[in-house]
Structures are given as C-alpha cells and as structure tokens.
Amino acid sequence: MALIVQKYGGTSVADIKRIKNVVARVARYRENGDRVVVVLSAMSGVTDNLIKMAHELMPIPTEREMDMLLATGEQTTIALAAMALHARGVPAVSLTGAQAGITTDGVHTKAKIRNITPKQVHALLDGGQVVIVAGFQGQSPEGNITTLGRGGSDLTAIALAAALKADLCQIYTDVDGIYTSDPRLVPNARKMEEISYDELLELAGAGAKVMQLRSVEFAKKFGVIFEVRSSMNNHPGTIVKEETRSMEDVIVRGVSLDKKQAKVTLVAVPDRPGVAARIFTELARAAINVDMIVQNVSREAAKRVTDLSFTVDEPDLLKAGKVIEGLKKEIGYRSMDVNRSVAKLSIVGVGMRSHSGIAARLFETLANAGINIDMISTSEIKVSVVIDLDKGESAARLVHAAFLE
Numbered sequence: 001m002a003l004i005v006q007k008y009g010g011t012s013v014a015d016i017k018r019i020k021n022v023v024a025r026v027a028r029y030r031e032n033g034d035r036v037v038v039v040l041s042a043m044s045g046v047t048d049n050l051i052k053m054a055h056e057l058m059p060i061p062t063e064r065e066m067d068m069l070l071a072t073g074e075q076t077t078i079a080l081a082a083m084a085l086h087a088r089g090v091p092a093v094s095l096t097g098a099q100a101g102i103t104t105d106g107v108h109t110k111a112k113i114r115n116i117t118p119k120q121v122h123a124l125l126d127g128g129q130v131v132i133v134a135g136f137q138g139q140s141p142e143g144n145i146t147t148l149g150r151g152g153s154d155l156t157a158i159a160l161a162a163a164l165k166a167d168l169c170q171i172y173t174d175v176d177g178i179y180t181s182d183p184r185l186v187p188n189a190r191k192m193e194e195i196s197y198d199e200l201l202e203l204a205g206a207g208a209k210v211m212q213l214r215s216v217e218f219a220k221k222f223g224v225i226f227e228v229r230s231s232m233n234n235h236p237g238t239i240v241k242e243e244t245r246s247m248e249d250v251i252v253r254g255v256s257l258d259k260k261q262a263k264v265t266l267v268a269v270p271d272r273p274g275v276a277a278r279i280f281t282e283l284a285r286a287a288i289n290v291d292m293i294v295q296n297v298s299r300e301a302a303k304r305v306t307d308l309s310f311t312v313d314e315p316d317l318l319k320a321g322k323v324i325e326g327l328k329k330e331i332g333y334r335s336m337d338v339n340r341s342v343a344k345l346s347i348v349g350v351g352m353r354s355h356s357g358i359a360a361r362l363f364e365t366l367a368n369a370g371i372n373i374d375m376i377s378t379s380e381i382k383v384s385v386v387i388d389l390d391k392g393e394s395a396a397r398l399v400h401a402a403f404l405e
Contacts, residue, residue: 207258
C-alpha cells in the first residue's frame with residue numbers, strides 16, 4: 001500500500017467532465033489499496049478571470065486582497081472534487097492550504113513555504129479518507145491567506161510529498177510529459193523519458209511552463225523524485241531526478257521560449273559604487289525577479305554615467321516601474337525606457353559542461369536567419385538570448401532543429 005501525492009493542473013479540472021475524469025483515476029488508485037493525497041489547481045481560466053476583475057477595479061490591487069481573491073479558485077475545485085468522490089461512494093475531504101498545515105512567510109502573491117505540519121492530513125488518511133488539498137496557497141504566521149505565485153500548486157504537491165514522505169509524486173498536466181520544446185511552437189519536439197533537476201530548473205527559469213521554478217528547487221533540495229504525465233491518458237511520463245552520468249551524453253536537453261518578458265533600460269545612470277545595489281535591492285524587496293542584467297561601459301566620461309538594462313517578467317513590469325520611479329530623485333538617472341516586444345530564447349543541457357562551441361553554434365544559427373541578439377546570459381548548463389518578440393517562435397524552431405533533430 002503506497003502513499004501517493006497527485007497534482008492536477010487547471011486544464012485537467014477545466015470543467016465538471018474533467019473533474020469526474022480526475023476523480024475516476026483517483027478512485028482506481030484507492031481501489032488498489034493506495035492512500036492518496038490530491039492537490040488541485042483552480043479550473044482553467046478561473047485565476048485569469050479573477051485577476052481581470054481585480055484590475056478592472058484598480059490598476060495595482062492590494063496584494064493581501066489579491067491573495068484572498070485568488071485563493072477562492074482552488075477552494076472551488078477541491079470542494080467539487082470531494083463531492084464527485086462522495087458521489088462514487090469514496091470517502092474524501094477537502095482542505096485549504098492552511099488546514100493542510102502549510103505555513104508560509106508573509107509575502108503576498110509570491111509567498112514561500114516555511115513549514116508543513118501535516119498532522120491533520122495523516123489523521124484523515126489513517127481514517128480512510130482521500131485528502132484533497134487546495135494548491136497554490138498557505139497561511140502566514142499572522143493568519144493571513146497567502147498564495148505561492150503562478151504554478152504554485154506544483155510547489156504544494158512537491159512540498160506535501162516531502163513532508164508526508166510519500167512513495168510517489170505525480171504531476172498531472174495536459175501533455176504527456178516534458179518535451180524538448182513546447183510542442184505547440186515546435187511540432188518536432190519530443191517527449192523526454194527523464195531529465196535532471198538542474199536541467200528542469202534552468203528550463204523553468206527560462207520560461208518553460210511545465211513546472212514552477214520553485215517547485216523544482218524544492219524537489220531537488222529534499223530529493224523528491226517525481227513524474228510529469230498526462231491526465232488525459234495512461235502513458236508513462238517524464239521522470240525528474242538527480243543527474244546521472246549518462247545524462248551528459250545529451251548536449252542540449254531542451255529549448256525554451258519565454259514571450260512574457262520585458263526589458264527595462266535606465267538611461268544615464270550615475271556610474272558610481274552602490275547605485276546598482278540600491279536599484280536591485282529595492283526590486284528584490286518588492287519580490288520582483290530580475291533575470292538578465294547588462295551595464296554598458298561608462299559614457300560621457302566627464303559626467304560618469306552609463307546605461308543599465310535588465311529583464312523582468314512582463315506581469316511584474318508595472319510594479320517594477322513604480323519601484324524605479326521611486327528611486328529617480330535619489331539616484332538621478334535621466335530616463336527609463338521599456339520594451340515589451342522581446343522574448344527570451346534558451347538552450348539547456350548538462351552535457352554543455354563538457355562540450356565547447358555550443359554558444360557559438362546558437363549565435364550562428366540565429367545570425368544565418370537574420371535574427372539579432374539584444375542581450376546574452378549564460379550559466380554552466382544554459383545559454384539565453386533576448387531577441388525580438390516577433391522572431392521568437394521561428395527562432396525556437398530553428399534552434400531546436402539545429403540541436404535536437
């Protein structure tokens with residue numbers, strides 16, 4: 001008898017028919033004698049609709065109230081799923097993140113899990129119940145509802161699997177597993193049988209939508225091996241685990257395209273120690289993740305000023321602009337330019353550690369297609385470039401063909 005944690009994403013529970021499909025799968029596991037904890041996302045489109053309504057009331061809603069609002073999406077789904085199990089004669093109970101013992105810090109909309117005390121979950125499992133937990137949410141030490149950021153249901157599932165010492169963790173989506181690229185953009189993309197934590201971390205950080213970045217970090221930290229698979233069929237998925245020696249045989253594991261990026265350039269920033277630190281410290285305090293950073297050489301030598309460019313997730317752009325505007329008088333930069341028409345293209349693979357010339361091959365592939373590179377960032381197993389948004393999809397297909405076909 002195994003203890004299994006299963007997470008189902010928004011498309012898997014998009015309507016009553018799909019909720020019934022999920023419940024049928026859960027019931028089969030229970031009939032086999034397994035104890036099951038189910039983590040559910042909000043129904044597809046619900047979170048976006050709630051965000052839209054909030055923004056119709058004010059451009060930047062207060063984050064505490066946003067968490068109160070967004071948490072209702074998952075709570076709707078878990079209650080419906082519990083009812084569907086009851087209708088099949090299967091005992092089940094739904095729990096909010098707080099009821100499941102998930103404690104977070106106090107950062108609204110992007111909270112981090114601080115602790116999980118799953119006593120109630122254990123007690124319910126021991127009583128023969130299927131436990132259905134609302135993903136994406138927890139509770140701060142002050143008792144406020146908090147949310148874990150987009151894709152936070154993945155983190156809920158991984159964290160619960162670690163806390164419960166589950167025998168198996170399954171992440172169910174609308175695709176068969178993790179592909180070498182987004183199959184909707186790259187028709188020749190293929191499913192991978194396995195991928196390392198580090199490779200998936202880089203792909204998730206580069207914009208791949210399969211898993212939330214922080215959930216993969218959590219899985220690596222606590223050694224949670226998990227499988228990404230489809231809720232629409234019974235095909236094997238992709239296993240995510242620690243790197244093995246054989247994985248280095250694959251130079252490039254995947255190609256990712258992130259079209260939700262924005263480039264911010266501060267023009268004529270005073271070129272003196274401490275200025276960059278002040279800017280990025282304030283952005284960090286606002287829980288804004290900055291990706292690529294480029295600082296030009298000092299220009300206008302007599303004035304000692306430079307241009308500073310960085311990228312942020314497009315949804316964070318308004319908040320980032322507000323932070324930067326608040327620093328203008330203190331820092332004294334000339335102006336702030338914003339470019340929303342950019343995309344980030346990345347290649348990832350642990351084999352890049354032991355093979356040279358990968359970046360050059362990427363640059364040559366783009367150059368031959370007349371695609372200009374605006375910014376470049378590298379790590380040990382990743383190369384990322386910022387390019388024009390309208391060239392992003394064609395670039396992804398070209399790069400995938402160059403490295404993976």
